[in-house]
Amino acid sequence: MTRALALLSIGLALAAALAGCASATLSADECRAADWRAKGVADGALGRPSAYFSRYVEECQGANAPDRTAWSAGRKEGLFTYCTPTGTYDAGREGLNYSGVCPVPVDPVLLEANNHGLTWNRMRARIAELERLDSGFARGCGTGVGIGGSFNRCGPGSGAYFGAPGSGWDPRVQAELRELRREIAHYASWPPPGVGTAKGF
Numbered sequence: 001m002t003r004a005l006a007l008l009s010i011g012l013a014l015a016a017a018l019a020g021c022a023s024a025t026l027s028a029d030e031c032r033a034a035d036w037r038a039k040g041v042a043d044g045a046l047g048r049p050s051a052y053f054s055r056y057v058e059e060c061q062g063a064n065a066p067d068r069t070a071w072s073a074g075r076k077e078g079l080f081t082y083c084t085p086t087g088t089y090d091a092g093r094e095g096l097n098y099s100g101v102c103p104v105p106v107d108p109v110l111l112e113a114n115n116h117g118l119t120w121n122r123m124r125a126r127i128a129e130l131e132r133l134d135s136g137f138a139r140g141c142g143t144g145v146g147i148g149g150s151f152n153r154c155g156p157g158s159g160a161y162f163g164a165p166g167s168g169w170d171p172r173v174q175a176e177l178r179e180l181r182r183e184i185a186h187y188a189s190w191p192p193p194g195v196g197t198a199k200g201f
Helices: 003-022 028-033 036-045 050-059 068-082 085-093 104-139 158-162 171-187
Strands: 143-146 149-152
Touching (some): 036 068, 050 068, 104 171
């Protein structure tokens, strides 16, 4: 299998795992039909520890026993995707903290990459929050929550400081949005400008 095809298979397995996150547990039928190697690949790509397998053992009681050998082999394969700066950065962008499952010699770089992704995730969430707040100004009066706390958008001084009612404009929100939109570009990829890359294991 070529490297491109291997990465594609890992990506598809990871996508399937993420799509299944809405289901809290595996059903008996899912346990019987599971491709345990593929599940291992997806779990490894997410940085899940070996102890995560115990979840499947518990969920599949009464059905076919999970294949730990196949899952472990798949997880090891998936870790080759996760245990790179790009892998832990991508996990951070999804809001996932570095899981510490990678070899110690490369941990500092992977942790730095993960923190970089987590920062992007937090900034993107704050931008979305501010955009929702700002769009609310165009819908008339009511209580808003800005940097300085709660306030009535149509209260005294609103025309002078917050913008005219229904204008969709608050200088404090706009200022923070401008700053975040400018800064988030630095966190939009790994490595950031001026930083070299490091290999995984």
